[in-house]
Amino acid sequence: MAFENTNMFNQRIKIKQLLSGTATGTEVVVMGWVRTFRNNQFIALNDGSTNANIQIVASLGKFDEAILKRITTGASLKITGTVVESLGKGQTVEVKATSIEILGDSDAEKYPLQPKKHSLEFLREKAYLRFRTNTFGSVFRIRHSLAFAVHQFFNDRGFLYLHTPIITSSDAEGAGEMFRVTTLPLEGAPKNDAGEIDFTQDFFGKSTNLTVSGQLEGELGAMAFSDIYTFGPTFRAENSNTTRHLAEFWMIEPEVAFNDLEDNMNLAEDFIKHLIAYVMKNNIDDLQFLDTRLAEEEKQLPTEKRSGLGLIEKLKFVVENGFERITYTEAIEILLNSTHYKKKKFTYDIKWGIDLQSEHERYLVEQHFKKPVIVTGYPAAIKAFYMRMNDGCEPGKETVAAMDILAPGIGEIVGGSQREERLEKLEARMDAMHIPLHEMSYYLDTRRFGSVPHAGFGLGFERMVQFVTGMTNIRDVIPFARTPKNCEY
RNA sequence: UCCUCCUUAGCUCAGUUGGUUAGAGCACAUCACUGUUAAUGAUGGGGUCCUCCGUUCAAGUCGGAGAGGGGGAGCCA
Numbered sequence: 328m329a330f331e332n333t334n335m336f337n338q339r340i341k342i343k344q345l346l347s348g349t350a351t352g353t354e355v356v357v358m359g360w361v362r363t364f365r366n367n368q369f370i371a372l373n374d375g376s377t378n379a380n381i382q383i384v385a386s387l388g389k390f391d392e393a394i395l396k397r398i399t400t401g402a403s404l405k406i407t408g409t410v411v412e413s414l415g416k417g418q419t420v421e422v423k424a425t426s427i428e429i430l431g432d433s434d435a436e437k438y439p440l441q442p443k444k445h446s447l448e449f450l451r452e453k454a455y456l457r458f459r460t461n462t463f464g465s466v467f468r469i470r471h472s473l474a475f476a477v478h479q480f481f482n483d484r485g486f487l488y489l490h491t492p493i494i495t496s497s498d499a500e501g502a503g504e505m506f507r508v509t510t511l512p513l514e515g516a517p518k519n520d521a522g523e524i525d526f527t528q529d530f531f532g533k534s535t536n537l538t539v540s541g542q543l544e545g546e547l548g549a550m551a552f553s554d555i556y557t558f559g560p561t562f563r564a565e566n567s568n569t570t571r572h573l574a575e576f577w578m579i580e581p582e583v584a585f586n587d588l589e590d591n592m593n594l595a596e597d598f599i600k601h602l603i604a605y606v607m608k609n610n611i612d613d614l615q616f617l618d619t620r621l622a623e624e625e626k627q628l629p630t631e632k633r634s635g636l637g638l639i640e641k642l643k644f645v646v647e648n649g650f651e652r653i654t655y656t657e658a659i660e661i662l663l664n665s666t667h668y669k670k671k672k673f674t675y676d677i678k679w680g681i682d683l684q685s686e687h688e689r690y691l692v693e694q695h696f697k698k699p700v701i702v703t704g705y706p707a708a709i710k711a712f713y714m715r716m717n718d719g720c721e722p723g724k725e726t727v728a729a730m731d732i733l734a735p736g737i738g739e740i741v742g743g744s745q746r747e748e749r750l751e752k753l754e755a756r757m758d759a760m761h762i763p764l765h766e767m768s769y770y771l772d773t774r775r776f777g778s779v780p781h782a783g784f785g786l787g788f789e790r791m792v793q794f795v796t797g798m799t800n801i802r803d804v805i806p807f808a809r810t811p812k813n814c815e816y
Numbered sequence: 817u818c819c820u821c822c823u824u825a826g827c828u829c830a831g832u833u834g835g836u837u838a839g840a841g842c843a844c845a846u847c848a849c850u851g852u853u854a855a856u857g858a859u860g861g862g863g864u865c866c867u868c869c870g871u872u873c874a875a876g877u878c879g880g881a882g883a884g885g886g887g888g889a890g891c892c893a
Contacts, residue, residue, distance in 0.1 A: 448886070
């Protein structure tokens, strides 16, 4: 029996487990942080395993005043006690304490978190403590589940998780401004004959940066393992100050040999649905909390700004319905025929060849289709060099086999394409876009030796977390956000 | 980077046409009460009104510059 093992008897039980049906009369040890201490008798204790607190009862007169004084919001405790049916109304069971040990004090006057609602902006500045709030507890448990579901999805389909490098020497991807990585001194860096900084003397003997995407390396892996994915941090030094951009963010990039654009879309749609379904199955408590929170927040908004669907309703809808699939050309036609356009309500003009603006994407997703939309066949002129040229295009209206998935409230959540596997066409495109071929010969080699049709996409992990949690600011879905002028903790 | 709004107690906010000692709720401290649910009641402490410069007899309030933050746009995931 477990009771013969004193270690077992002392072992901590997580609050989530305790609340999910521990028999009354059981002796338990729980540890956690004090959320509130009511009536000098009732401790709401939380250990992060769930938003639900366990109520600890410190019966009057049984404990030292000196100990009770130290039970303050934020303090950490070790409680030994008995699980009993609760006499109060807020919970079914509680723990009647037989011993209370203060593990760590928390000066009530200085502890920043109070048992009340704080603004997200305030908590953002206290990012090291916000995990202890219900909102961020839910957000980061869901973030964890999503990360796990990513690996589960690909593993179940026989994909290989490829670790692509963080430091790269390639700067030809054009995905954005890069952070330089160097050990050269800022003052008095060595110069070459041309007066430029001499990177041959740098750590790697050449100019290096933090990666903006693992895609090119991912393609190299797919040319051997057929199905790979990457999942790691990426870095963009863009001066973007928005609710959906970070300087350091996590991206998932599957790359699949022998897939065409259609396969690619199917994979992306299945993937997104799997992630949502996983969270709905495993984090329903946290979703419910966020759903309620969001509904209360929406009450403050004017009617026209409300989303109409609750968070869980929205997720359920996405899982159960097919994404709308349209071509770029069709999208332009829908926009041109919209009353919104005819009433001149768009700021940016619309004609074939433009890149779709946020307002256009939002109209398609939120007004016209009211569901996620996959747009394919963008003009070649506005897309990256590695995207496959569509055959048989009208001259001047060349398109590529690209696809973007647009989600309500977030905009572009996935960007992908079938890749150009034909060497001559790829070289011609790179030439036209002034991409130095010699620096990319490793990449071009995949087209020289056993090139195959292949396709892949990138999904911004934080944007996915935003979509699932309903958090409107991307800084609130990553533990420690890195944005322009902000790198705290 | 551009547009726009904001900055008053630890937090959330009020502060009238510029006027004398800048307020509230919560938090915190003390006391009371004791099956509470963000406990309750009483009392108390707590302020660089973001910073600098200017206008004025007088600036939290008006003007200028700067800093920080929110929202939107661009770039993108």
